[in-house]
Amino acid sequence: MTKEQGAAAIEAILFTMGDSVSVSALCNATDQDLSDVREQIKYLKEKYDREESGIGLIELEDSFQLCTKSEMYEYLIKVAKTPKKVVLTDALMETLSIIAYKQPITRLDVERIRGVNSDHAVNRLVEFNLVQELGRLDAPGRPLLFGTTEQFLRSFGVKSLDELPTLDAVRVEEFKQEAEQEISVKLDI
Amino acid sequence: MTKEQGAAAIEAILFTMGDSVSVSALCNATDQDLSDVREQIKYLKEKYDREESGIGLIELEDSFQLCTKSEMYEYLIKVAKTPKKVVLTDALMETLSIIAYKQPITRLDVERIRGVNSDHAVNRLVEFNLVQELGRLDAPGRPLLFGTTEQFLRSFGVKSLDELPTLDAVRVEEFKQEAEQEISVKLDI
Amino acid sequence: MALEVKLQAFEGPLDLLLHLIDKNKIDIYDIPIAVITEQYMEYIRAMQKDDMEVTSEFLVMAATLVDIKCKMLLPKEVNEEGEEEDPRAELVEKLLEYKMYKFMADELRERQMDADTHLYRKRNIPDEVMSYEEPLDYEQLIGDANLAKLNSIFQALLKRQEDKVDPIRSKFGKIEKEAVDIDQKTEYVKNFIREHNRFSFRALLEKQHSKVEIIVTFMVILEAMKTGELTIEQEETFGEIMISSNVYG
Numbered sequence: 001m002t003k004e005q006g007a008a009a010i011e012a013i014l015f016t017m018g019d020s021v022s023v024s025a026l027c028n029a030t031d032q033d034l035s036d037v038r039e040q041i042k043y044l045k046e047k048y049d050r051e052e053s054g055i056g057l058i059e060l061e062d063s064f065q066l067c068t069k070s071e072m073y074e075y076l077i078k079v080a081k082t083p084k085k086v087v088l089t090d091a092l093m094e095t096l097s098i099i100a101y102k103q104p105i106t107r108l109d110v111e112r113i114r115g116v117n118s119d120h121a122v123n124r125l126v127e128f129n130l131v132q133e134l135g136r137l138d139a140p141g142r143p144l145l146f147g148t149t150e151q152f153l154r155s156f157g158v159k160s161l162d163e164l165p166t167l168d169a170v171r172v173e174e175f176k177q178e179a180e181q182e183i184s185v186k187l188d189i
Numbered sequence: 190m191t192k193e194q195g196a197a198a199i200e201a202i203l204f205t206m207g208d209s210v211s212v213s214a215l216c217n218a219t220d221q222d223l224s225d226v227r228e229q230i231k232y233l234k235e236k237y238d239r240e241e242s243g244i245g246l247i248e249l250e251d252s253f254q255l256c257t258k259s260e261m262y263e264y265l266i267k268v269a270k271t272p273k274k275v276v277l278t279d280a281l282m283e284t285l286s287i288i289a290y291k292q293p294i295t296r297l298d299v300e301r302i303r304g305v306n307s308d309h310a311v312n313r314l315v316e317f318n319l320v321q322e323l324g325r326l327d328a329p330g331r332p333l334l335f336g337t338t339e340q341f342l343r344s345f346g347v348k349s350l351d352e353l354p355t356l357d358a359v360r361v362e363e364f365k366q367e368a369e370q371e372i373s374v375k376l377d378i
Numbered sequence: 379m380a381l382e383v384k385l386q387a388f389e390g391p392l393d394l395l396l397h398l399i400d401k402n403k404i405d406i407y408d409i410p411i412a413v414i415t416e417q418y419m420e421y422i423r424a425m426q427k428d429d430m431e432v433t434s435e436f437l438v439m440a441a442t443l444v445d446i447k448c449k450m451l452l453p454k455e456v457n458e459e460g461e462e463e464d465p466r467a468e469l470v471e472k473l474l475e476y477k478m479y480k481f482m483a484d485e486l487r488e489r490q491m492d493a494d495t496h497l498y499r500k501r502n503i504p505d506e507v508m509s510y511e512e513p514l515d516y517e518q519l520i521g522d523a524n525l526a527k528l529n530s531i532f533q534a535l536l537k538r539q540e541d542k543v544d545p546i547r548s549k550f551g552k553i554e555k556e557a558v559d560i561d562q563k564t565e566y567v568k569n570f571i572r573e574h575n576r577f578s579f580r581a582l583l584e585k586q587h588s589k590v591e592i593i594v595t596f597m598v599i600l601e602a603m604k605t606g607e608l609t610i611e612q613e614e615t616f617g618e619i620m621i622s623s624n625v626y627g
Contacts, residue, residue, distance in 0.1 A: 274494055283483050286479045
């Protein structure tokens with residue numbers, strides 16, 4: 001077996017096995033002695049060291065394994081993980097607006113306002129670094145309090161929370177009147 | 190990106206993914222256009238064709254996959270668990286060849302050609318992932334249409350369906366000539 | 379003709395026919411139907427004797443062969459173009475098509491043997507790649523959301539919350555569940571039956587107020603009817619339903 005043939009056989013074995021393969025196993029499989037195999041491994045290593053190779057050879061306690069070169073990770077990431085497009089859903093926007101205006105606020109109070117369990121939404125907003133824990137409420141169960149982050153201010157272009165548009169006082173008054181009217185109308189029946 | 194760098198990236202991707210990767214996925218991951226990727230694949234292929242390489246590159250309908258060269262098989266069977274060979278019975282082979290050449294084809298048409306119910310054979314081929322459903326025929330009963338899979342191409346060493354071995358035109362011609370000669374010779378009933 | 383060869387399994391009637399054609403070294407285009415039919419029938423008989431499953435497909439082919447044999451003995455049929463039709467033509471075509479795929483199957487099998495010597499690799503994505511998280515693109519995340527939108531969403535939420543409060547119901551103190559004691563009701567209806575002997579269903583229902591009471595009453599009547607305590611009459615459609623007691627009357 002020539003050096004090239006031996007190297008090819010070793011390459012094929014390492015490729016197929018995936019895991020590391022001991023030098024002795026390589027000797028057995030190719031029916032060669034240690035020195036030949038070592039020489040072929042060296043030859044392989046030189047081949048992989050060239051720029052045109054995306055594969056590398058690592059040695060682990062007299063065993064060898066093929067791996068991709070770490071410079072290749074940026075390409076692998078694009079194939080292995082299709083980047084997912086993240087956007088704020090309506091549920092997330094609602095939750096964010098409640099936290100922004102009512103902070104510091106507990107999960108339970110968010111849920112009370114939205115009328116649905118909002119744990120997932122709050123967690124996502126924390127993941128996105130738009131919302132953070134501010135401490136705990138001094139009440140039974142000591143629930144976590146949430147508020148907005150600096151990233152929130154940055155993303156929404158506000159310098160401070162004071163700059164949040166205030167709730168339109170007129171509109172709030174309108175709501176109340178509407179509600180009162182409805183009550184009287186219904187009571188008239 | 191140089192040709193060498195591109196080839197290295199593609200090699201790393203194919204090595205990592207194990208499965209076949211489409212050319213378009215390679216273009217996306219390496220952020221290159223088709224012609225560059227094709228050139229780099231060609232470069233890789235040349236590299237693998239050299240004697241010192243135990244790895245080969247196969248093409249399957251515009252997708253690419255790394256595999257060991259068949260000359261390496263003798264070393265690999267000593268170390269690697271070789272995949273269980275799918276031994277196809279005559280009935281399965283017949284059915285497979287009909288589906289391969291006539292796809293998309295319904296179960297009924299397979300049966301018509303073989304002269305025997307082939308449901309079982311078709312189902313087995315689907316189980317072996319050699320045949321897949323391709324959709325439904327726009328005809329009464331909307332019967333399923335079957336065709337071959339990528340695994341079929343891989344198992345039979347064909348790059349694309351166009352590359353399926355064609356029926357020997359010479360043989361067909363022979364049949365016909367024989368028949369014409371014997372038209373005069375009337376058969377004995 | 380004696381069958382000396384051990385019966386082999388055939389992949390259907392066409393496979394058997396091809397075998398016979400091959401064995402007799404005859405031209406597929408010029409099948410001596412009489413000979414082939416004899417041999418085919420011989421096989422079918424042998425198959426049956428060996429208790430092999432002789433499927434309908436084999437029998438259909440036998441019938442087809444006999445049919446062709448008959449046609450060949452009769453004067454030739456002539457088609458629209460005035461050409462003589464060979465009764466074997468259709469069979470020959472089928473046989474040829476089948477033979478072609480059988481041939482290709484062998485061809486494919488050879489290729490499979492070559493292809494089987496290639497080994498592949500399992501997917502093996504490095505941990506560094508798997509654990510990688512793409513940095514969040516805030517511009518994309520926020521999209522067209524801005525302060526005004528945040529504000530209007532919050533306002534809408536507040537309004538929705540107020541709407542949720544039913545102004546009337548919220549004024550009620552407590553709403554109590556109407557309890558209908560089925561046993562009591564049953565007892566009441568039975569008493570009614572005992573007291574009235576013969577009465578209209580309407581008269582009974584007039585004493586009931588809620589839906590549940592009506593349902594229970596109806597069920598008690600049905601039950602009493604089943605056990606034969608009551609007889610029910612209705613003279614015409616939508617007429618008065620009269621109930622009379624059989625037990626207490």
